[in-house]
Amino acid sequence: MTVEAAVDVGAILADSFRENIEMMFGLxxxxxxxxxxxxxMTMSGMVGLGGPEFRGLLQIACTDRGARKLAATLLxxxxxxxxxxxxxxxxxGELANLVGGAIKRRLDEGGGNIELSLPSVxxxxxxxxxxxxxxxxxxxxxxxxxxxxxxxxxxINGS
Amino acid sequence: xxxxxxxxDDSAVMRKVLTRALRQAxxxxxxxxxxxxxxxxxxxxxxxxxxxxxxxxxxxxxxxGPDFVAAARAKGYEMPIVMVTTEAGNERVQQAxxxxxxxxxxxxxxxxxxxxxxxxxxxPA
Numbered sequence: 001m002t003v004e005a006a007v008d009v010g011a012i013l014a015d016s017f018r019e020n021i022e023m024m025f026g027l028x029x030x031x032x033x034x035x036x037x038x039x040x041m042t043m044s045g046m047v048g049l050g051g052p053e054f055r056g057l058l059q060i061a062c063t064d065r066g067a068r069k070l071a072a073t074l075l076x077x078x079x080x081x082x083x084x085x086x087x088x089x090x091x092x093g094e095l096a097n098l099v100g101g102a103i104k105r106r107l108d109e110g111g112g113n114i115e116l117s118l119p120s121v122x123x124x125x126x127x128x129x130x131x132x133x134x135x136x137x138x139x140x141x142x143x144x145x146x147x148x149x150x151x152x153x154x155x156i157n158g159s
Numbered sequence: 160x161x162x163x164x165x166x167x168d169d170s171a172v173m174r175k176v177l178t179r180a181l182r183q184a185x186x187x188x189x190x191x192x193x194x195x196x197x198x199x200x201x202x203x204x205x206x207x208x209x210x211x212x213x214x215x216x217x218x219x220x221x222x223x224g225p226d227f228v229a230a231a232r233a234k235g236y237e238m239p240i241v242m243v244t245t246e247a248g249n250e251r252v253q254q255a256x257x258x259x260x261x262x263x264x265x266x267x268x269x270x271x272x273x274x275x276x277x278x279x280x281x282x283p284a
Contacts, residue, residue, distance in 0.1 A: 020267045023267040023268070023269060068203060071172060074172050075176070080175070090170055091172050094169065097170070098267055099217075104246075118218055
């Protein structure tokens with residue numbers, strides 16, 4: 001991959017997130033803006049992407065309220081969600097899986113040959129763990145009034 | 160006649176999304192069985208082989224989608240199996256078809272897209 005491809009990672013992340021929010025969630029979407037915001041994110045869905053040249057970790061972070069809204073939307077409403085925190089985490093993990101899959105698809109079109117990990121969900125304040133010698137792109141969105149941050153930490157060709 | 164569907168996905172939320180999408184697509188769906196991975200799905204089939212349609216994810220713990228498809232076919236289960244997954248590359252599609260899947264729906268999907276794909280597979284030959 002070239003330096004130009006590294007710049008395109010932000011566009012790939014944006015397109016992948018937007019596509020899934022629009023098609024699977026149907027929620028109003030504003031953004032993206034680059035960089036982290038001041039919001040205290042309390043839940044993160046994460047998925048790994050690994051290929052011969054590209055290795056990355058996708059994080060989708062939001063507040064508890066944002067995660068609840070996303071899960072409720074997937075399920076068809078608050079009444080379908082109930083009070084099960086596991087379902088809220090599952091919904092955020094599934095969003096990370098969906099967006100990771102869309103990123104994978106786009107990278108594979110350029111010969112990325114990417115494998116996707118199973119998603120995981122972290123709870124607690126704080127941003128993505130740093131990875132040394134890696135690039136990072138963070139995009140902020142407003143999804144139906146809730147702040148959501150999408151971050152992709154990645155290396156290309158082991159650089 | 161209402162069809163019995165087995166949903167195989169490690170995400171409980173996605174299984175509910177699929178349940179809702181199947182009904183929104185207008186399919187005549189009766190009982191819906193669920194499994195969190197391929198190994199569990201084999202167990203469900205052994206208990207109730209009268210399933211008419213299986214929707215199956217790709218990446219799952221214990222037994223992934225393609226391995227489940229191959230195992231189900233090896234055990235003689237012949238009902239249609241449709242992969243519903245973020246995996247969309249030509250090689251993956253071919254891998255699933257070679258294992259014995261009947262079709263492929265890429266996530267993200269709309270109920271209409273899911274319904275169109277399933278109607279083609281469920282139509283009598």
